[in-house]
């Protein structure tokens with residue numbers, strides 16, 4: 001029998017660390033096992049102000065699991081994932097790798113997106129995402145036990161209002177501002193670097209993005225704005241438990257990788273789901289089935305900036 005080599009486990013864990021995480025906190029730890037690894041939350045990296053319940057920490061770790069699964073498949077390995085396998089709430093998942101079918105072309109292409117996907121914070125083109133791709137992304141999310149609902153027509157105005165209100169409330173909170181500022185940094189191997197904060201002058205959209213530079217309101221360039229019509233998707237789950245958050249994180253992680261394969265960038269519009277009030281209102285206004293976990297704008301854009309990751313030795317034991 002062919003055995004799972006330690007190198008494969010390292011490769012898969014390294015891919016997991018490339019996942020998106022809230023404020024690039026990378027709130028994870030990995031412990032290797034004979035033929036796989038355990039994924040732990042790193043509570044020291046949980047955002048006390050933004051994320052007291054750890055929901056966004058679980059979403060981030062779920063995205064890491066999705067990356068691990070994609071990397072494993074590209075190497076011809078299957079990853080069996082057991083979520084929350086013990087009563088230790090920090091042990092989020094146990095992943096057992098086994099030799100499977102050789103990867104097909106689509107699996108290899110998807111794994112290439114592990115390196116090319118980045119959060120797109122810039123100005124998006126005035127070009128809607130291909131309807132066939134939007135359908136395919138919906139199917140990806142569906143397979144993960146979550147749901148994806150696109151925001152359409154007049155609903156967009158409702159979302160814009162909710163997002164602006166949620167953003168303004170957060171901006172007024174000095175603790176929120178202090179915490180956000182502490183994760184914007186140009187040195188080190190975590191956090192959001194200033195060159196990942198695109199110049200948004202001339203962006204013609206009422207969708208309020210999270211202002212990492214805390215320079216509210218978005219600066220105008222004095223020139224006519226470029227109209228932007230990104231698609232906006234709301235990812236929901238049936239429940240609102242750590243288990244549901246891990247499912248949502250995997251679904252969101254896979255969605256962003258599939259989008260990246262087709263040159264589509266994504267950016268969470270986190271302010272509207274950060275706290276319970278706006279989250280509940282979003283549900284009511286859109287008549288959502290399930291609980292909103294992630295709201296994403298999706299579109300085409302030129303350029304992006306990569307963010308750093310901690311060294312493998314710092315997160316893997």
Ligand SMILES: Cc1cc2nc3c(=O)[nH]c(=O)nc-3n(C[C@H](O)[C@H](O)[C@H](O)COP(=O)(O)O)c2cc1C
Nearest residue numbers: 020021022023024056059118119210268269270307
């Ligand atoms: C749960 C979650 C929430 C996020 N919220 C936001 C957000 O509100 N605004 C934003 O620009 N990026 C958001 N991000 C993206 C992270 O900032 C980004 O993943 C991280 O900085 C790493 O960069 P990368 O995605 O380019 O690898 C979020 C990511 C996750 C997983």
